[in-house]
Amino acid sequence: MLTVTDLEKRYDGVGALENIDFELSPGELAILVGRSGAGKTTLLRCLNGLEQPDTGSIRLADEPPDPTDIALVFQEGALLDSKSALENVLDGGLGREPVWRELLGWHAPAEKRAAVERLHAVGLAGDADRRVGDLSGGERQRVGIARALQQEPAVILADEPVASLDPATARDVLDQLAALVRREQVVGLVSLHQPRLAQEVADRYLALESGRLTLDAPAAEVELDRIGEVYDGDG
Numbered sequence: 035m036l037t038v039t040d041l042e043k044r045y046d047g048v049g050a051l052e053n054i055d056f057e058l059s060p061g062e063l064a065i066l067v068g069r070s071g072a073g074k075t076t077l078l079r080c081l082n083g084l085e086q087p088d089t090g091s092i093r094l095a096d097e098p099p100d101p102t103d104i105a106l107v108f109q110e111g112a113l114l115d116s117k118s119a120l121e122n123v124l125d126g127g128l129g130r131e132p133v134w135r136e137l138l139g140w141h142a143p144a145e146k147r148a149a150v151e152r153l154h155a156v157g158l159a160g161d162a163d164r165r166v167g168d169l170s171g172g173e174r175q176r177v178g179i180a181r182a183l184q185q186e187p188a189v190i191l192a193d194e195p196v197a198s199l200d201p202a203t204a205r206d207v208l209d210q211l212a213a214l215v216r217r218e219q220v221v222g223l224v225s226l227h228q229p230r231l232a233q234e235v236a237d238r239y240l241a242l243e244s245g246r247l248t249l250d251a252p253a254a255e256v257e258l259d260r261i262g263e264v265y266d267g268d269g
């Protein structure tokens with residue numbers, strides 16, 4: 035269980051996040067919605083440790099998380115173009131491997147098996163040896179997801195992971211992410227700008243409006259109109 039309690043983040047005295055409280059369960063994909071500037075990226079960065087919240091706590095099963103417990107899906111541009119898809123995924127597990135292996139580019143057989151299996155799960159079984167620089171945007175985003183899961187995190191976060199993709203590809207990528215969250219029993223938290231796409235995959239919705247959490251509910255209880263209001267309202 036990921037438990038966030040009374041999280042607050044201010045920039046130059048201005049609140050970007052205020053009184054944020056929620057809990058997410060393993061195997062649950064929560065979709066984070068909110069207008070531009072509502073605080074979505076700030077929340078994901080605080081969870082990932084890239085930003086230090088001013089107050090509040092983040093706990094995993096009642097313990098402070100280790101840095102490798104919470105993985106952020108790399109934006110497609112953050113992958114290493116010159117390396118293969120498989121090598122990029124293997125990089126996600128480097129925290130577990132001795133430094134000499136990293137330096138020599140050698141990986142334990144179990145790590146390789148897991149990486150190949152994850153590429154298979156995101157539909158890229160036949161692309162393991164292709165340079166990431168040669169892949170399409172959707173394929174790169176899939177590599178980013180497989181890479182994050184190779185870290186064996188308890189929580190996977192993604193900030194607008196399908197923003198640059200056409201609707202059909204975006205749907206495929208999100209479906210695969212949702213399937214992996216359920217199969218690997220990780221907590222998933224993904225920010226999305228497209229309410230309709232969100233509705234296809236969400237188990238739970240979190241909505242931020244001006245830095246405050248104004249909705250935290252199972253997807254089955256939330257009307258699409260309510261999500262539309264989050265984007266259309268005065269924010």
Ligand SMILES: Nc1ncnc2c1ncn2[C@@H]1O[C@H](COP(=O)(O)OP(=O)(O)OP(=O)(O)O)[C@@H](O)[C@H]1O
Pocket residue numbers: 045046050068069070071072073074075076077
């Ligand atoms: N490093 C920073 N320094 C100062 N202010 C910041 C910084 N990062 C974010 N902010 C401010 O905090 C607020 C929340 O920004 P954030 O990027 O989290 O919003 P968002 O919901 O992710 O928006 P978008 O959908 O446009 O990415 C905004 O008012 C933003 O200007």
